[in-house]
Amino acid sequence: MKITxxxxxxxxxPLSPERMIRGxxxxxxxxxxxxxxxxxxxxxxxxxxxxxxxxxxxxxxVTARHVCDAYLKPSLLGQDPADVERLSGVMGQAxxxxxxxxxxVEMALxxxxxxxxxxxVYRLLGGQIRPGxxxxxxxxxAEPSRSAAVARWACEQGFTAMKVKVGxxxxxxxxxxxxxxxxxxxxxxxxxDANGGWTRATAAAAVAPLAAAQVAFIEQPxxxxxxxxxxxxxxxxxxxxxxxESVGVPEDAQDVVQAAAADVLxxxxxxxxxxxxxRRVAAVASSAGAxxxxxxxxxxxxxxxxxxxxxVSTPGLDDERVPCDIISTFYYDDxxxxxxxxxxxxxxxxxxxxxxxVEIDEDKLAHYRSDD
Amino acid sequence: MRIxxxxxxxxxxxxxxxxxxxxxxxxxxxxxxxxxEIEADNGAVGLGEVTCSPRWNGEEAAGTVALVHGPLGQxxxxxxxxxxxxxSACLDTAFTARPFLRAAIEMACxxxxxxxxxxxxAQLLGGVCxxxxxxxxxxxxxxxRLVRAMAExxxxTGVRVVKVKVGxxxxxxxxxxxxxRSALGPGVTITVDANEGWQPEEARRILAxxxxxxxxxxxxxxxxxxxxxxxxxxxxxxxxIVGDESIWTLPDVFRSAQTGAFDMVSLYPGKCGGLxxxxxxxxxxxxxGLxxxxxxxxxxxxxxxxxxxxxAASPVLSPLVxxxxxxxxxxxxxxxxxxxxxxxxxxxxxxxAGLGVRLDADAVAKYRTDR
Numbered sequence: 001m002k003i004t005x006x007x008x009x010x011x012x013x014p015l016s017p018e019r020m021i022r023g024x025x026x027x028x029x030x031x032x033x034x035x036x037x038x039x040x041x042x043x044x045x046x047x048x049x050x051x052x053x054x055x056x057x058x059x060x061x062v063t064a065r066h067v068c069d070a071y072l073k074p075s076l077l078g079q080d081p082a083d084v085e086r087l088s089g090v091m092g093q094a095x096x097x098x099x100x101x102x103x104x105v106e107m108a109l110x111x112x113x114x115x116x117x118x119x120x121v122y123r124l125l126g127g128q129i130r131p132g133x134x135x136x137x138x139x140x141x142a143e144p145s146r147s148a149a150v151a152r153w154a155c156e157q158g159f160t161a162m163k164v165k166v167g168x169x170x171x172x173x174x175x176x177x178x179x180x181x182x183x184x185x186x187x188x189x190x191x192x193d194a195n196g197g198w199t200r201a202t203a204a205a206a207v208a209p210l211a212a213a214q215v216a217f218i219e220q221p222x223x224x225x226x227x228x229x230x231x232x233x234x235x236x237x238x239x240x241x242x243x244x245e246s247v248g249v250p251e252d253a254q255d256v257v258q259a260a261a262a263d264v265l266x267x268x269x270x271x272x273x274x275x276x277x278x279r280r281v282a283a284v285a286s287s288a289g290a291x292x293x294x295x296x297x298x299x300x301x302x303x304x305x306x307x308x309x310x311x312v313s314t315p316g317l318d319d320e321r322v323p324c325d326i327i328s329t330f331y332y333d334d335x336x337x338x339x340x341x342x343x344x345x346x347x348x349x350x351x352x353x354x355x356x357x358v359e360i361d362e363d364k365l366a367h368y369r370s371d372d
Numbered sequence: 373m374r375i376x377x378x379x380x381x382x383x384x385x386x387x388x389x390x391x392x393x394x395x396x397x398x399x400x401x402x403x404x405x406x407x408x409e410i411e412a413d414n415g416a417v418g419l420g421e422v423t424c425s426p427r428w429n430g431e432e433a434a435g436t437v438a439l440v441h442g443p444l445g446q447x448x449x450x451x452x453x454x455x456x457x458x459x460s461a462c463l464d465t466a467f468t469a470r471p472f473l474r475a476a477i478e479m480a481c482x483x484x485x486x487x488x489x490x491x492x493x494a495q496l497l498g499g500v501c502x503x504x505x506x507x508x509x510x511x512x513x514x515x516x517r518l519v520r521a522m523a524e525x526x527x528x529t530g531v532r533v534v535k536v537k538v539g540x541x542x543x544x545x546x547x548x549x550x551x552x553r554s555a556l557g558p559g560v561t562i563t564v565d566a567n568e569g570w571q572p573e574e575a576r577r578i579l580a581x582x583x584x585x586x587x588x589x590x591x592x593x594x595x596x597x598x599x600x601x602x603x604x605x606x607x608x609x610x611x612x613i614v615g616d617e618s619i620w621t622l623p624d625v626f627r628s629a630q631t632g633a634f635d636m637v638s639l640y641p642g643k644c645g646g647l648x649x650x651x652x653x654x655x656x657x658x659x660x661g662l663x664x665x666x667x668x669x670x671x672x673x674x675x676x677x678x679x680x681x682x683x684a685a686s687p688v689l690s691p692l693v694x695x696x697x698x699x700x701x702x703x704x705x706x707x708x709x710x711x712x713x714x715x716x717x718x719x720x721x722x723x724x725a726g727l728g729v730r731l732d733a734d735a736v737a738k739y740r741t742d743r
Contacts, residue, residue: 054439054443054466054468055465058467058468058469058470060435060438060439060467062435062438062442063432063434063435063436066432066435066438067432070432071426095426095427095430096426096427096429096430097469225621225623251597
């Protein structure tokens with residue numbers, strides 16, 4: 001089998017207005033992503049998704065399309081898509097960075113391999129070692145009563161774990177957490193996610209009031225590069241500290257574990273540069289005795305599927321302490337897939353079809369594509 | 373003063389064949405850049421330049437242009453170009469990473485504002501510490517006989533320091549440096565740049581050989597993440613070990629000091645995300661006992677001018693390792709009207725207000741790739 005084309009389709013899919021997310025890194029109300037289809041000479045096509053948000057991932061759909069056209073496609077044309085690891089290396093040689101973009105092509109190669117062999121991707125990754133992954137909801141940063149209302153809605157959907165966005169002003173953050181805890185009761189596992197927005201001093205001051213609200217984990221309290229600051233929060237806190245923006249590629253995970261900067265690492269296929277790289281991030285975490293979980297960049301169905309295959313086949317998933325953010329279906333009223341993924345509140349399971357197990361609905365793709 | 377318009381012009385300029393550039397990262401025959409023009413409501417225009425090297429920094433022309441002509445340009449309109457904190461905060465909301473783009477925008481704002489106040493950019497960066505800048509010439513990682521001939525070609529140009537690109541194979545590297553030493557004699561200082569090309573175990577042997585050849589500095593011998601191994605090399609060589617691909621941000625400077633990975637750091641505006649950021653990193657490095665030199669990603673005329681102003685304004689500068697302020701010499705055209713500030717062993721700060729350079733409209737028309 002040989003790769004004959006890499007097709008790119010920019011889409012813009014709006015979030016459901018009531019559930020759009022605002023955090024310390026800004027607001028996300030629509031997803032200007034890029035869908036990738038890797039075509040072959042045997043009629044099979046692999047699907048990938050560049051879940052690019054300029055302010056968070058640093059990548060955007062225009063650049064991603066150009067990177068695919070000008071750098072990735074020329075280096076992959078005529079190659080056998082089954083050589084996923086080797087082709088990942090080839091892409092790395094073609095252009096530096098652009099991890100979310102490369103990840104889209106890499107996940108499409110896994111999809112192709114699975115379709116060619118008629119097995120789901122989790123089977124290619126070593127088999128399913130858990131039936132599914134526990135998931136948590138993410139409550140936007142808003143004034144307390146509004147965040148509380150969103151949290152209450154999440155409970156009504158069936159979520160028993162969630163995190164609330166913090167990381168701007170400590171009094172506002174504490175009031176929001178208190179209002180959310182009040183709305184959801186004592187039995188729901190509640191964490192916070194500062195997206196690196198606190199200084200070390202603010203994070204240190206936050207530990208006690210968060211403990212008073214029974215906050216169960218603290219995600220990215222200080223900026224991504226401040227690993228000693230993360231370690232400092234970890235020493236002060238009796239609940240796990242999660243590294244999110246601090247961890248992208250496996251080298252970042254090495255830095256985090258060497259600095260003892262986190263108890264749990266948040267893994268993304270996009271940030272790592274592919275499913276293979278994401279597995280290596282998870283392996284670094286596990287080998288250092290740290291847990292790992294799955295993060296969210298509000299992926300659409302293809303990106304979510306990649307995360308689910310990763311979650312159910314890779315050792316060390318710490319979804320009990322820090323449930324995964326496999327939740328995008330609760331933020332969008334619509335997706336691009338023919339069949340929705342087997343995701344419900346608090347639990348995500350893999351689709352069982354070959355490859356990533358998802359199929360694009362061409363009408364929806366046409367409706368949401370943004371280049372016509 | 374408010375920004376009225378930001379425009380981006382992608383260009384592609386062939387390298388001159390004379391010096392056949394090649395490094396451990398590969399061979400490049402032409403380079404892509406994006407020129408920026410920022411115009412204020414009073415009609416003043418400032419120039420910036422983004423180096424696009426997909427295999428080195430990942431920033432490429434089409435995405436850069438689209439960003440500038442799209443959300444970034446919109447966000448910058450109406451902002452005061454003399455207020456860097458305001459502009460910087462705006463950039464933070466428009467993109468992450470992209471240090472070369474960030475530097476280009478700062479360059480253009482500085483050019484614009486300095487011209488308005490009839491000051492040179494270096495004066496706005498804190499004042500001029502020097503007006504002559506010692507530079508080194510760079511020889512490619514090619515066959516030793518070829519490189520020897522190029523080195524001989526440099527005799528009489530005034531070049532006192534050369535940097536030889538290595539990192540493509542131990543035996544070839546040693547032979548190449550030996551050929552250059554033979555051609556130039558003992559009076560010329562030789563440094564090398566491995567661009568992450570060596571493995572730790574071969575580095576020992578190579579460094580021993582380079583010491584015999586009197587190599588004064590070795591840049592980025594190992595992979596950018598190999599902090600501990602690099603610290604190990606420092607005890608093996610009397611050459612200064614210089615960090616380049618390892619050093620992008622201020623935390624990297626601290627890490628250099630903490631790990632002992634480098635004697636010196638190589639800084640420049642594109643990689644460091646700005647002219648002011650470069651100066652902050654330079655002063656921090658010096659305070660931590662690290663040497664400071666200024667490197668390059670092979671700038672054209674506008675980028676080279678910006679680098680000259682930064683070096684002129686820097687209170688710290690290594691006397692051992694001259695700057696790589698030579699980019700324009702490598703290209704068919706540097707796209708400015710007067711590149712005489714770049715010499716063969718020394719450079720000056722372009723005279724006049726702002727960055728002190730103007731675009732050559734015919735050259736831009738010839739090399740732009742969007743029309």
